[in-house]
Amino acid sequence: MREATMADVVEVDLAQPVAAKPPAVQQSHAVTAASATPADLLRIAVESGADLDKLERLMALQTQWEAKEAKRAFDAAFAAFKAESVTILKGRKVTDGPLKGKSYAELHDVVNAVTPALSKYGLSSSWKLTQDTKDWMEVTCYLRHVNGHEESVSMGGPPDAGGAKNAIQARASTKTYLERYTLKAITGLSEQMDDDDGNGKAPQGNPDEVFMKYESQLLEATTADDVRRVRALAGAAFEAVKDVKGWNQFKAMADKKKAEFEGGAK
Structure with missing residues (x-):
């Protein structure tokens, strides 16, 4: 037909x-x-x-x-939503590690910030765990309008085995992280002073912001080549802020993840 x-x-x-x-x-x-x-x-x-x-x-x-x-109708509603100038507040303070003393937005901070403005224009968000294997998880965030149109963003990463987490906590940590970042991605929002403010430039003068930026990119890497690319960009950024300690820690994380990808490919 x-x-x-x-x-x-x-x-x-x-x-x-x-x-x-x-x-x-x-x-x-x-x-x-x-x-x-x-x-x-x-x-x-x-x-x-x-x-x-x-x-x-x-x-x-x-x-x-x-x-x-x-x-x-979706496009009109989303444009109206963006005009609301939604602010995501960083409600959680880091108590240890290289980012001690810094704050970041938890998942509920992001949800609480965007939901009222989304609902105002007939929009809603939800997530689905679209891949769930032993070594990899993928979360898809959906943004829907009451008239039926929807769009989505997907992001994946391995279970977060850092710290003293057990297997369940490691998976829960990654799932929450992916939910937070996919919601920010599909709404086009970021936290105040988050990463590079969308301008594509490496943050300058703040070692903690550099670490957070490239740690996020490292988590999103899906191949050994991705890790190499992120590692190269991070090296220049850490050098710019003269953070040798942060670079050494990040480099160890990147090398470990690259080895995991290369080991899995054999």
Whole structure:
């Protein structure tokens, strides 16, 4: 069956009277070719006794039209949401490690910040664990509009076995991390002073921000080549802020992850 187009409008005689309908009813259904929607054309085709092939093509056209309208409504709602200037507050302070004393936004900080503005414009977010194996997890974040259109962003990483976490805690940590970052990604938001503020430049003068930026990229790496690329970029950034201790720690993390990828490829 070919894809329906507005050319099907020509095949329906909008001026053709429907004998079985009283004049008052006919008048309420009156449409013109310029104003007719696929639903109008489908109704008139049914009333006119159109054949099955024509009805199927008009039904396909109606589906395409509804999808475009839903996308248009989604885009308008998302633009309005972005105009809200949502601020994500860093509610959790780091108590140990190289980032001790710094703060970051936990998952609930991000959710609490974006949900009211999303709901205001008929938008909502949700997650699904789209890959769950022993050594790899992937989370997909969906952003939906009430009219039916949705978009998604996926991100994956290995279980976070750092610290004293048991196996369940390691998986929960990675899942929460991925949920937080996919929600920020699909809404186009970041925390105040987060990473490079979206300008694509390495942060300058703040070793902790450099570490956080490239630690995030390292977690998102899916191949040994990805790790090499992140390691090279991180090396220049750590050198720029003269953070030898941070670089040595990051380098050890990157080398360990690269070895894991290369070992798994054998």
